[in-house]
Amino acid sequence: MNxxxxxxxxxEQIGSDLPFLRRYARALTGSQETGDRYAAATLEAILVxxxxxxxxxxxxxxxxxxxxxxxxxxxxxxxxTEDPITRLESAALDHMAGLTNNTxxxxxxxxxxxxxxxxxxxxxxVTTDEARELVDVAIREMQASMTGKVMIIExxxxxxxxxxxxxxxxxxxxxxxxxTRKAAVDLGTQNRPDLILSDIQLADNxxxxxAVADLLxxxxxxxxxxxxxxxxxxLTGDKPEPAFLISKPYTEEQVRSAVSQAMFFSSTETLKAxx
Numbered sequence: 001m002n003x004x005x006x007x008x009x010x011x012e013q014i015g016s017d018l019p020f021l022r023r024y025a026r027a028l029t030g031s032q033e034t035g036d037r038y039a040a041a042t043l044e045a046i047l048v049x050x051x052x053x054x055x056x057x058x059x060x061x062x063x064x065x066x067x068x069x070x071x072x073x074x075x076x077x078x079x080x081t082e083d084p085i086t087r088l089e090s091a092a093l094d095h096m097a098g099l100t101n102n103t104x105x106x107x108x109x110x111x112x113x114x115x116x117x118x119x120x121x122x123x124x125x126v127t128t129d130e131a132r133e134l135v136d137v138a139i140r141e142m143q144a145s146m147t148g149k150v151m152i153i154e155x156x157x158x159x160x161x162x163x164x165x166x167x168x169x170x171x172x173x174x175x176x177x178x179x180t181r182k183a184a185v186d187l188g189t190q191n192r193p194d195l196i197l198s199d200i201q202l203a204d205n206x207x208x209x210x211a212v213a214d215l216l217x218x219x220x221x222x223x224x225x226x227x228x229x230x231x232x233x234x235l236t237g238d239k240p241e242p243a244f245l246i247s248k249p250y251t252e253e254q255v256r257s258a259v260s261q262a263m264f265f266s267s268t269e270t271l272k273a274x275x
Contacts, residue, residue, distance in 0.1 A: 010047075010050075010053070013059040014043075014046075014053075014059055014063045017059065017063050018039070018043075018063075019231070020231075021039050021042070021063055021064065021067060022035060022036055022039050023112070023231060023245050024064070024067075024108055024109070024112065024113055025038045025067065027108050027112060027258070027261050028071075028104065028105065028108060030261075030262075030264070038067065038070065038071060038074075039067065041070050041074075042063070042066050042070050045066065045069075045070055046063075046066055052065075052066045052069050053066050054066075057122060058119075061115070061119050061122055061123060064109070064113070064115070064123045065122060065123045065124075068105070068123055068124050068125075071105075100134070100138075102124050102126065103134050103135075103137045103141060104264075105134075106120055106124065106131055106134035106135045106138060107134075107135050107138035107139065107257055108257065108261065109123060109124075110131075110135045111251070111253045111254050111256070111257035111258075112246070112254055112257055112258065117129075117131040117132045117135070118131075120134075120135075139256070139257075139260075147171045147172050147173070148172055148193075148194030148195060148263055149172070149173045149174075149175050149191070149192075149193045149194045149195070150167045150173065150174050150175065150193060150194065150195045150196075150197060150259070151174070151175045151176060151178070151184075151187060151188055151191075151193035151195070151196050152164060152167070152174060152176070152177045152197050152198075153177075153179075153184045153196065153199060153202070153208050153211055154177060154178075154179070154197075154198070154199045154227070155179040155180070155199060155201070155202045155203035156199070159199075160177045160179075163255060164177065166255045166256060166259075167197070167255075167259060170256060170259060170260075172195075172259070172263075175187065175188075175191040176191070178211070179202060179203040179204075180202050180203050180204045180206055180211075181202060181204070181206035181207065181208075181210055181211040181214070182206075184198075184202075184208070184211035184212075184214075184215065185211060185214045185215060188215040188218070188219070189215075189218065192222075193222060194222065194223075194263070195222065195223055195224075195225070195259065195262050196212055196215065196222055196223070196224045196225070197224075197225045197227070197259070198211065198212050198224060198225070198226055198227065199226075199227050199228075200226060200227070200228045208226065212224050212226075223244065223262040224262075225245070225246060225258050225259065225262050226244070226245050227245075227246045227247075227248055227250065228245065228246075228247065228248060229247070229248040231245050231246075231247045244258050244261060245258075246258050
């Protein structure tokens with residue numbers, strides 16, 4: 001017989017996994033604000049109704065499963081199309097209708113959060129084989145949905161070329177690779193990208209975060225993917241933080257998934273469907 005943990009025990013169980021639930025929720029919704037709101041709603045629901053946190057599961061699996069119970073109950077978030085903060089979400093709503101149910105969720109859980117197919121099945125209440133098929137469908141649907149221009153901010157040549165190769169194989173155009181903050185701003189100003197993929201620490205000890213902030217001051221509706229060895233430092237919920245985040249060392253599948261997700265939420269004005 002399982003005994004329900006106390007509030008302190010429960011907090012300890014899920015505390016280390018909470019930053020990654022925020023990462024997942026932000027990538028799923030395309031927004032820090034909306035993603036954090038769903039994560040907070042999950043914690044509140046667990047405290048009110050302990051049964052949604054299944055003590056028979058691994059704590060991390062149980063936490064994400066509880067999130068999905070909230071997500072499924074509330075439905076996909078809606079956005080105010082007049083509010084520039086939620087413009088990316090608004091653009092994505094039209095695309096959502098054409099995607100198979102649970103595919104994006106399964107893809108993110110598999111590639112970004114690295115759950116097994118069995119664990120994904122537990123989280124979204126499908127079989128292991130169904131979870132595997134959902135990931136396959138997601139890859140096909142999202143990579144075929146649109147292409148665009150991607151800017152890479154990365155000072156390590158090998159990593160930059162690896163990302164370049166992955167992105168171009170997906171059908172996107174790379175506008176260039178910048179190694180410093182100034183080079184990034186110059187490149188982005190000359191050729192406005194549809195997506196920015198940025199490292200945190202750059203060649204001259206400048207910050208990729210600062211470079212992105214400079215660019216977003218000019219183009220405030222460009223989605224950004226950050227790459228960092230310490231993702232939890234950007235997932236506190238205390239300040240403006242990225243909706244899309246890849247941990248180092250990354251896999252090709254993680255990059256493909258993050259790029260697809262970010263493009264999914266990008267403004268459709270400059271994106272085009274593959275011919």
